Amino acid sequence: MSDLQAKDLHTGYGRVEIVSGVSISAALGQVTCIFGPNGSGKSTLLKAVAGAQPTWRGDVVYRDTSIRDQPTEERILGGIATMPQGGSVFADLSVDENLRIGGHTIRDRTQLRQRVAEIYDRFPALAKKRRARGSDLSGGQQMLVSVGQLLMTDPQFLLLDEPSAGLAPSVVKEVFQMLRELKEAGKGILMVEQNVRDALQIADQIYILVQGKLVYHAPRADIPDLKTLMKVYMQV
Amino acid sequence: MKRATRDLCLFSLAALIIMLVLLFTLDSANLRVVTGVYMWIGLALSWNIIGGYTGYLSFGHAAFFGIGAYTTAILVTVAGWPFPLAVLTGGVAAGVLAALIGGPTLRLAGAYFAIGTWAVALCMLQLANILDITGGAYGISLPSLYSDTVFYLLMFALAWLVFFFTWHYIEHGSFGRKLEALRENELAAEMLGINTNRQKLLAFIVSAVFPGLIGGVYAGWIVFIEPNAVFGSNINDPMILMTILGGAGTVMGPVIAAVVLYLLNRILWINWSADTAYLIFLGFLTCVVVLYAPNGLVGTFKAWLANRRRSLPDTQDDEEAS
Amino acid sequence: MDLLLQTLVNGILIGGVYLIITLGFNLAFGVLGVIDFAVGEWVMLGGFTGYWLNHYLGLDPLLFLPVTFVVFVIVGALVYPMLARLLKGRQHARLLMVFVFTFGLSTLLKGGALTAWGFNQRAMDSFFSARSVELAGVYMPQIRLVAFFFGVLITVAVAWMLYRTRFGLSVRAVAQDEGKARLMGVNTNRVAALVYALYAGLTGMAGVLIGVIYTVTPQMGVQYTIFAFFIAVLAGLGYVPGVLLAALLLGLIQAFVAVYIGSAYSLLIVFLSLYLILLVAPRGILNRGRA
Ligand SMILES: Nc1ncnc2c1ncn2[C@@H]1O[C@H](COP(=O)(O)OP(=O)(O)OP(=O)(O)O)[C@@H](O)[C@H]1O
Ligand SMILES: [Mg+2]
Numbered sequence: 060m061s062d063l064q065a066k067d068l069h070t071g072y073g074r075v076e077i078v079s080g081v082s083i084s085a086a087l088g089q090v091t092c093i094f095g096p097n098g099s100g101k102s103t104l105l106k107a108v109a110g111a112q113p114t115w116r117g118d119v120v121y122r123d124t125s126i127r128d129q130p131t132e133e134r135i136l137g138g139i140a141t142m143p144q145g146g147s148v149f150a151d152l153s154v155d156e157n158l159r160i161g162g163h164t165i166r167d168r169t170q171l172r173q174r175v176a177e178i179y180d181r182f183p184a185l186a187k188k189r190r191a192r193g194s195d196l197s198g199g200q201q202m203l204v205s206v207g208q209l210l211m212t213d214p215q216f217l218l219l220d221e222p223s224a225g226l227a228p229s230v231v232k233e234v235f236q237m238l239r240e241l242k243e244a245g246k247g248i249l250m251v252e253q254n255v256r257d258a259l260q261i262a263d264q265i266y267i268l269v270q271g272k273l274v275y276h277a278p279r280a281d282i283p284d285l286k287t288l289m290k291v292y293m294q295v
Numbered sequence: 296m297k298r299a300t301r302d303l304c305l306f307s308l309a310a311l312i313i314m315l316v317l318l319f320t321l322d323s324a325n326l327r328v329v330t331g332v333y334m335w336i337g338l339a340l341s342w343n344i345i346g347g348y349t350g351y352l353s354f355g356h357a358a359f360f361g362i363g364a365y366t367t368a369i370l371v372t373v374a375g376w377p378f379p380l381a382v383l384t385g386g387v388a389a390g391v392l393a394a395l396i397g398g399p400t401l402r403l404a405g406a407y408f409a410i411g412t413w414a415v416a417l418c419m420l421q422l423a424n425i426l427d428i429t430g431g432a433y434g435i436s437l438p439s440l441y442s443d444t445v446f447y448l449l450m451f452a453l454a455w456l457v458f459f460f461t462w463h464y465i466e467h468g469s470f471g472r473k474l475e476a477l478r479e480n481e482l483a484a485e486m487l488g489i490n491t492n493r494q495k496l497l498a499f500i501v502s503a504v505f506p507g508l509i510g511g512v513y514a515g516w517i518v519f520i521e522p523n524a525v526f527g528s529n530i531n532d533p534m535i536l537m538t539i540l541g542g543a544g545t546v547m548g549p550v551i552a553a554v555v556l557y558l559l560n561r562i563l564w565i566n567w568s569a570d571t572a573y574l575i576f577l578g579f580l581t582c583v584v585v586l587y588a589p590n591g592l593v594g595t596f597k598a599w600l601a602n603r604r605r606s607l608p609d610t611q612d613d614e615e616a617s
Numbered sequence: 618m619d620l621l622l623q624t625l626v627n628g629i630l631i632g633g634v635y636l637i638i639t640l641g642f643n644l645a646f647g648v649l650g651v652i653d654f655a656v657g658e659w660v661m662l663g664g665f666t667g668y669w670l671n672h673y674l675g676l677d678p679l680l681f682l683p684v685t686f687v688v689f690v691i692v693g694a695l696v697y698p699m700l701a702r703l704l705k706g707r708q709h710a711r712l713l714m715v716f717v718f719t720f721g722l723s724t725l726l727k728g729g730a731l732t733a734w735g736f737n738q739r740a741m742d743s744f745f746s747a748r749s750v751e752l753a754g755v756y757m758p759q760i761r762l763v764a765f766f767f768g769v770l771i772t773v774a775v776a777w778m779l780y781r782t783r784f785g786l787s788v789r790a791v792a793q794d795e796g797k798a799r800l801m802g803v804n805t806n807r808v809a810a811l812v813y814a815l816y817a818g819l820t821g822m823a824g825v826l827i828g829v830i831y832t833v834t835p836q837m838g839v840q841y842t843i844f845a846f847f848i849a850v851l852a853g854l855g856y857v858p859g860v861l862l863a864a865l866l867l868g869l870i871q872a873f874v875a876v877y878i879g880s881a882y883s884l885l886i887v888f889l890s891l892y893l894i895l896l897v898a899p900r901g902i903l904n905r906g907r908a
Contacts, residue, residue, distance in 0.1 A: 111799050132802040141800045149793045152786075160790045163783070164802040208801065352713060354720075399896045406652045406716040407895060410846050414892040417843065421885035528839065532724060539717060574728025581721025586699060589706070589714055 062087050062247055063108070063139065063216050067117035070107045077103045079271045080117065087215060087247040090238065090261045094252060094292070095268035101251040102144050104268065105220050108249065109141040110134045121216075135164045138215035142222060144251075146205035150194035154185055154204055157193055161208025178207040199230040206237065216247040223254045235261055255292075256285055267292065299467040306462075307455065314451050318444065326447055328561050330516065333450035335537065335557045337509050339549035340457040342534040344502035347543030348465055349495050350478030351401060354409040355416030357531035359389035359503040362419065363510030364525040368435040369428060371515070378440050382511035389507025390500050397499040401492070420526035434521025437514060446516040453512060457505045458550070466546050474498055475544070506534075533557075536577045540584050542591030551593065619754045624876045625869070630761040632868025633768030634830070637823040638841060639848040639860045640775050641816030647792035647855035647907075648812045651700060651715045655723035657842030659817055661730060663689060663824020664833035671741045678741045678829050679763065685825050686818040693817025696722070697810045723838065730835035738832040746829065764826040771819065772861065779857065788812060792855060840884075847891045850899075853906020862903070 061084030071077040077100040085091035095101050106112035108119055110131035119127045126134055131141075148157055158175045165171045179186035182203050188196065196204065202222070209217055222238070223231045231254065239261050242248055252258040259265075265282060267275035275291055282288050317329055338360065346352050363385035370381035400411045423429045465471030477484040477491045485491050514520050524530075537556055542548025560573045588595040642656050666685045671678040703715045745759035779785035790798040791808045799805050824833075827841070848867055852859030867887070874883040900906045 106800075109800060111796065130804065131799055132804060135802040143797060143800055147797050147800060149790055149797065151793055152789065156786055156789075159783075160786055160798070160801050160803070163787060163790075166783075212802075350710065352717065403895060403899065405710070405713050407899060409713075409716060410652070410850070411892055411895045414843070414846075414888045414895070417888040418885060418892065421882075421888060425881050425885065532720075535717075536721065536724065569732060571728050571731035574724050575732060576728075578721045578723070578725025578728055582699070582718055582725060585714055585718040585721060586702065 061085065062122055063249065064120040065104065065108055065117065066120060068104065068107055068114055068119065069116035070103060070112055070114055072103075076115070077271050078107065078268075081268065081271070081273050082117075083249075083266050083273070083276075085216070085247050085249040085264070088242060088245050089263035090242050090248045090250060090258075091264040091266070092250050092252055092258050092262040093266045093268055094255055094258075099268045100271040101268055102220050103271075105141070105218050105249070105251055106143075109139065109218050111141070132164055135212055135214070138212075139218065140209045140212055140214035140216070141218040142205050142209050142220060144220040144224070146201050147208050148193040148196070148201045148204050150192065152193055153190050154193070154196070155189040157204050158185075158207050158211060162211035164212055174211050174213075178210060181210070182207055198226055199233075202226060202230065202234060206234075214246070216249065217241065219248065219250045221251055221253055223252065223257065231257060255288065259285055259288065299462070303459070303462050307459070310451075310455065310458075318447060323443055326443055328558070330443070330447045330450045331561070332554055332557050333447075333454040334509055334513060335533065335553040336550050337450070337454035337457045338506055338530075338534045339537040339541070339553040340454070340461050340546075341502045341505040341509075343538045343543060343545075343549045344461065344465065344474075345495075345499050346502075346535065347538055347545070347549070348471055348474045348478065349498045350544075351495060351499070352406075352409045352535070353412040353499075353502070354535065355412030355414070355531065356503070356506055356534050357526050357528075358412075358416040358419045359393060359506040360510035360513070360530050361416075361423065361522075361526035362392055363389045363507030364514040364520050365423060365429055365435070365510075366507075367511035368437050368514045368520055371437055371440075372435060373428070378515055382508055382515070385511035385514075386504045386508040389510070390504040393500045393503030394496070397496045398492075401495050401499060416526060416531055420522050423522035423526055429522070432522065434519060434524070435514075437518045437520075439518050440515055443516075446512065449512050450509070450516070453505070453509050458546070460501070460505075461546050470494070470497075478544075533577065536581050539591055540577075540580055542593030542595070542597075545591065545593045545597065548591050548593035552591075620876065622753070623755050624872045626755050626757060627761075628869035628872030629865055630757065630765045630868070631830075631871065632865035633765030634823055634826050635844060635848055635864040635867055636768040636860065637771050637819050637826070639845050639852070639864055640772060640857065641819035642845045643849045643852060643855060643857050643860050644775075644779075644788070644792075645813050645816040646849060647857065648788060648809050649700065649704065650712055651704070651719070652712075652846075652849075652854075653816075654716060654719040654842060655726060655838075656820060656845045657838030657840065658723045658726040658730075659689060659692075659820040660824040660827060660841040661833065661835060661838040662692075662726060663821030664828030664837065665730065665734070665824075665835075666821065667825035667828050668739055668741050668833050677743050678825055679743050679745075682767075682822050682825055685821045689821030690814045690818035692821070693814035694810060696817070697813045700813065701806060701809065723842070727835060727838055734835055736834065736836065738834045740832045741829055743829045758830075760830055764830060767826065771822075775819075775857075784808075784811070843888065843891065847887055847894075850891060850894055850906075851902055853901025853903055855907045856901060856903065856905040859901055859903045859905060863901075 064084040066082050067080045069076060069079055081104055093101050103112060107114050110129060114127045118125050121137060121139065149160065152160065158178055159171060162171050162174050165174060184200065185203055185207060188200065193201065193204065222234055226234065235257050238248060242261060250258065262279045265277055265279060266273060321329065342353065342356050366385035366388040367381040370376040370384055371378055396415055400408060403411050424432050429435065465474065473489045473494045476487065476489060477494060481491050510525060533556065537552040538549045541552030556577065559576060560570060563572050564570045584591060590598060638656065638660060642653065646652060663685050666688055667678040667681050670681045670684065700715055703718055704711060743760055745763050748759040750757050750759060779789060787798065787803045787808050790803060791805050795805050844867060848860060848863040851863035851866060870886060871883050874886050898904065
């Protein structure tokens with residue numbers, strides 16, 4: 060049921076602990092959302108799960124095996140791909156290069172080319188821009204490239220850090236529609252969001268993180284509406 | 296009497312006694328060695344003001360030493376000025392140079408500041424090589440004005456002056472607190488109402504004036520200067536390395552490192568006439584210190600002391616934190 | 618007119634050699650964020666490697682370029698872990714500490730070379746050394762032509778690596794944003810180690826060429842450190858394409874100053890312009906570097 064788990068995870072920067080003993084679990088075919096105020100350590104937690112940040116104490120478990128000592132590369136090969144906060148577009152790389160670096164773990168050239176072609180099929184808007192530099196794209200296009208990079212390795216699990224931040228409302232809708240489709244296709248999504256209202260529409264599990272500690276967890280089904288959740292949010 | 300003032304008096308008294316004992320016991324060759332020790336204490340402490348306390352690593356402090364030396368030499372030989380006045384003017388010249396380049400250069404951060412100041416020193420070196428008034432690559436010979444003893448006393452006085460300044464105004468004064476605040480976080484210091492531009496320029500000028508004075512005295516002492524000897528890396532580099540090895544931003548670190556390293560230099564020179572091997576030691580020690588004790592020897596020792604004192608009542612505390 | 622053309626050619630030819638040094642230097646800066654003060658000492662040691670191999674084996678020093686490359690790639694790979702240790706450190710001003718470390722390293726290397734080999738200049742001769750070609754009244758020493766074309770070859774090879782290979786793409790990605798690159802599964806530590814090793818290898822080879830064109834002496838390093846800084850700052854630190862322009866510019870400045878003003882002023886003008894560029898255009902003349 061829970062395919063990707065953080066167990067009593069501790070991590071931080073330098074000597075400062077930012078995430079203190081957080082346990083979460085996410086499942087395939089579900090959207091797991093982490094909410095929390097600014098600076099509460101959401102991104103840090105996600106980075107630890109992705110392998111871009113060392114886990115000081117506790118464990119990260121994927122399909123019943125510990126991956127806490129695996130580098131990011133191996134986690135990607137195992138099917139966990141991550142989109143960092145602000146997207147993952149490299150400003151000075153072309154769209155084509157951005158997609159190829161998204162598929163960095165694919166060593167076979169033909170397969171890589173094929174994957175890029177598949178992404179273009181999926182997002183025809185990008186195909187027209189393959190030579191454009193990342194910095195010359197609009198916010199919406201950058202989001203498409205980021206999602207494209209994410210899908211390059213055809214991952215089972217997607218870790219997303221605030222995918223809707225800074226996007227126009229119409230684009231936000233598209234993004235969440237896309238996520239819904241991915242979920243329905245059986246992917247697992249572990250997502251940090253500030254946009255609680257829209258995220259709630261697709262969420263299956265809700266976690267709230269405050270100052271590096273988990274203060275709330277409930278299945279979506281237990282939360283009647285946004286108001287109830289906001290009430291909880293205000294109390295903690 | 297405040298504790299800091301008492302310590303300063305005690306230390307100065309001890310230094311004075313040691314200086315006098317050495318003066319009456321050493322032969323003239325060794326007296327010259329100790330004169331050199333004083334010079335390097337003064338230079339390392341001067342560099343420490345901008346490089347240690349302020350956190351701006353100047354890689355071009357030889358510019359100030361050299362301009363002091365050349366100003367003195369030129370005023371004495373060409374204009375016939377009395378030596379003390381020439382030395383003072385040398386110090387002023389160094390201060391003026393620092394004031395001129397300080398404004399724009401101190402806007403550069405980190406390694407860019409280091410490269411900028413290095414470029415300035417190299418420009419000065421080239422200028423001294425090219426200009427007529429400096430005698431080009433041939434340099435300038437000065438008349439022998441005083442005995443070695445006088446230069447011994449002068450160098451001691453200058454080294455003590457830098458020490459006094461560092462102790463009184465920086466280590467135990469508000470000027471130093473401002474500098475350390477801006478070193479830790481320039482923006483935050485600005486928020487606290489510190490005019491950081493002004494303070495760091497002031498620190499830069501002060502740390503330039505002393506080497507200017509020392510350079511002037513050096514010129515009179517050594518009686519012959521040429522561009523490489525006063526603007527070159529043999530003056531420029533040890534100032535930086537001594538301070539970092541001993542502990543940048545501490546008073547005693549540069550002093551101890553200057554004494555030890557300059558004596559090492561002389562021992563290598565006297566026994567094997569190998570002053571290039573000195574560079575091996577300097578470089579190697581710097582690499583090791585930067586890798587394993589980035590606060591320098593005294594800085595690391597201080598941190599260790601503080602750590603021990605803090606963890607004595609509850610040793611578990613420290614393990615939790617790491 | 619002839620003099621002008623000759624000067625132009627001289628400048629361009631020597632600029633080709635500077636290219637080899639600064640391509641790697643700027644690449645290493647882009648990826649590691651490290652300004653290597655020891656760059657000139659790698660040039661010096663590269664020159665001595667060529668010199669001693671030539672001295673004992675008697676073959677043309679240019680034949681030792683590949684050996685020198687391999688030797689310095691290994692040296693770079695050995696030095697890198699120390700830089701990495703400093704870069705991962707927790708104290709603030711990490712980059713500045715790395716700079717100081719490389720400064721210490723350069724002092725150590727220079728001191729070692731001086732102690733071992735003294736202050737003398739040493740010359741080595743190549744097959745091309747005493748020959749020259751004349752074209753339209755312009756006189757070109759063959760060795761400089763060879764060095765220039767080698768520089769061009771290296772540039773093409775590096776450009777191919779950067780823009781046509783998987784590794785090159787990951788290098789550019791790491792240089793732009795290490796955090797993102799890591800999330801894409803790039804082993805950033807390995808990329809940085811390889812780039813540093815490559816830089817050391819290229820710089821060592823440049824030393825051989827410079828040694829054949831001029832001479833080798835343990836004191837030659839400083840000059841090339843400042844040249845590398847000059848070119849990298851002019852190009853914009855971390856901006857690799859800018860190096861092409863900047864390296865040629867340095868060659869031209871030197872050549873023109875030497876002919877029209879006097880070679881005594883050449884270094885002064887280089888140092889002065891380095892200082893002024895830092896103040897006026899810290900991101901380089903093309904405004905594409907990192908400040
Ligand atoms: N690279 C870093 N080095 C040091 N401290 C960091 C670093 N990144 C984040 N922090 C600190 O860690 C804390 C948590 O940051 P994090 O980015 O995980 O928060 P967040 O919950 O994602 O916030 P936001 O909603 O603003 O994205 C903050 O106090 C931040 O200042
Ligand atoms: Mg965040």
